[in-house]
Amino acid sequence: MDSDTDVNRTEPLLALRGISKRFAGVRALDRVDLDVRAGELHVLFGENGAGKSTLINVVSGTFPADEGTFHFGGEEIRHLTPQRARAIGISPVFQEFSLVPSLTVEENLFLGREVSNGGVLLAREMRKRATALIDELGFDLDPSQRVDDLSRAHQQMAEIAKALLGRVRLLILDEPTASLTERETGRLFELIARLKRQNVGLIYVSHRMREIRALADRVTVLRDGRHIRTLEAASSTDGELVELMTGRKIDLLFPAITHQPDKVMVDVENLTLADGSVRDVNFYAQAGEITGIAGLVGCGKSELIRAIYGLAPIASGVVRLDGLPYEFPAPRRSLKHGVAYFPANRIAEGLALSRPIRENASMTALDLPAFARFGMLRQAAERVTITGIMERLQLRPPNIERTAGALSGGNRQKVMLGRALTRELTVFLFDEPSVGIDVGAKLEVYEFMKRLVEAGAAVIVVSSELPEVLALSNRLYVMHNGRIAAELKGAEKTEQNVLASFFRDHLTAEVA
CATH class of the missing domain: 3.40.50.300 (P-loop containing nucleotide triphosphate hydrolases)
Structure with a gap:
């Protein structure tokens, strides 16, 4: 050096x-x-x-x-x-x-x-x-x-x-x-x-x-x-x-979200994953609010929502969706149950970079009659639907035949968000939603979440960015070493309390 x-x-x-x-x-x-x-x-x-x-x-x-x-x-x-x-x-x-x-x-x-x-x-x-x-x-x-x-x-x-x-x-x-x-x-x-x-x-x-x-x-x-x-x-x-x-004034980075918590849409009881990254976790998320999960990289927060969607094997515990037990979660079944997942790594897991925006945005809806009939893709319907969705999300430029690999990080995130608008969904799992995207794109993602919540969806946001998860969530779980260290709401939901939860849990573990 x-x-x-x-x-x-x-x-x-x-x-x-x-x-x-x-x-x-x-x-x-x-x-x-x-x-x-x-x-x-x-x-x-x-x-x-x-x-x-x-x-x-x-x-x-x-x-x-x-x-x-x-x-x-x-x-x-x-x-x-x-x-x-x-x-x-x-x-x-x-x-x-x-x-x-x-x-x-x-x-x-x-x-x-x-x-x-x-x-x-x-x-x-x-x-x-x-x-x-x-x-x-x-x-x-x-x-x-x-x-x-x-x-x-x-x-x-x-x-x-x-x-x-x-x-x-x-x-x-x-x-x-x-x-x-x-x-x-x-x-x-x-x-x-x-x-x-x-x-x-x-x-x-x-x-x-x-x-x-x-x-x-x-x-x-x-x-x-x-x-x-x-x-x-x-x-x-x-x-x-x-x-x-x-090129424009931005007064507020985070939108004011009206949370109206309603019925419990996701309920996790004593959940432990096969790899031990999550242990004995109890957690729930309600319709009409953003539930945040904070924690350092490697604390188990991403693995928790991946398990709910069906991407991480569960060793023990129960997952319930809308009050009903959801056994053996799998991505295709989760979509049919109204659950969408947006991975942190858009390149490795989120997008087929060599394929057009149109195909990337429609790939989670190809089992629906609007997109396919008798096993044949209805390309004209697909094109019209995806064009409309990308216009709503203000994709720039709006050409849906461009490859996903040619897009910036913010536009790649928009293509993934577009999938959520192709079918009826009630639960949205966001893993590090703002990683690798700029301030302007972050604002658009936050506004998207605001619209989902105010329309009655249950939104779960996992983030290593404390200001982000504090500002967006109505209730906030703090994870540390695979366990829930704290649940914070209202006036308790402060940066100091989140950090105290990290260190309190860490010191307890050391003493034990």
Whole structure:
């Protein structure tokens, strides 16, 4: 993890001027300027589709700019490739991991830069260097473990370690905390502070205001592929950043929701899952309200709603839907019972990225007569229905024949929400609904939930974002180590009480 400590602080480490990039006639970047100084953390801020991903792909050599100039360390750089970027000290950590699942952590770290002598791999030397780096980073990571056996959080750690193996002058982090626990996030922040002291420049992409406040020196706002403004983080307000990002004033991030709790729609009694991630949980959700589940990554909150939908095997306990026992839950049966699930990982579980928006939005309704007759798809009816749904959800652009993979995170979430409008549903399970989407898209998702609740649906929201789950929910469960640590409502529903539930449960466990 070497760094360049002799960089001239008056000259930017990275200087981009007039960078433009087109894809299939669409202008993803339009004459963008960006400076990053050595020892600075520079946040890229913008809605999904604003050009952030395209810009960091240009910086890391994934694809070339169509026009503009690129200077790094005072030298003009042309014909940049990912290999050359790494060689000159530019290391990216993307949201979509570049690890090979069938290889170990250490094999991934040294892939393409193996240590050898006379054509013989020096496995012991690579193990030693991998262990030293992971220890230095403070990550709880086993170098000999296969990547496909790791949790997403540990894969994120492996990706960061891979980026820091060698001489790093500019580190690019794209939503790096999305999969990390609070403790792991703290470790990452300590690492960032250390890198800054070593004069490493950082480009940091995040939608999380608290992270921007904690880390940023400067913030560059992008909108519609254009550079809107670069601001000093210390002298800018959250409202100012959001207004620059969206082009409009946003007074309230969370809508006022009228909760009118009615009958119990989901009732879970003494639920324990086969993998032990949830143990002896009692939980219920009513029609006409949002029931929140808060907790750190890995606490069992996601596994709980996955079990209700039929995606995680149940060892013991009872699930009831609308007062009736629901044995052997399965996704197809859950849909027929009026239950919808929206996974946190839209890429792996939510969408078929190579298929059109139309097919992705209709796939949960193909058993309905409106969409199919005698086993044959009624394509004209499908097209009319999905077009109407996507217009209601303000999909931009509204072309339902585009592939889901071509969409931004916010629009991908809208396609998944569209499925809920294709059939009669009464229970909605949201797992990390705002992960990877910008403020504007979050507002639209929250408004969607508001409409569902006020129409009498039962909505369950699982979230690691405390402000989100506190603001949206009428009742809030706190989970810790697979168990319910607290149920909070009314005036009890505060950030302090949620955090106290984490620590109280943790201390009790330690004493026991």
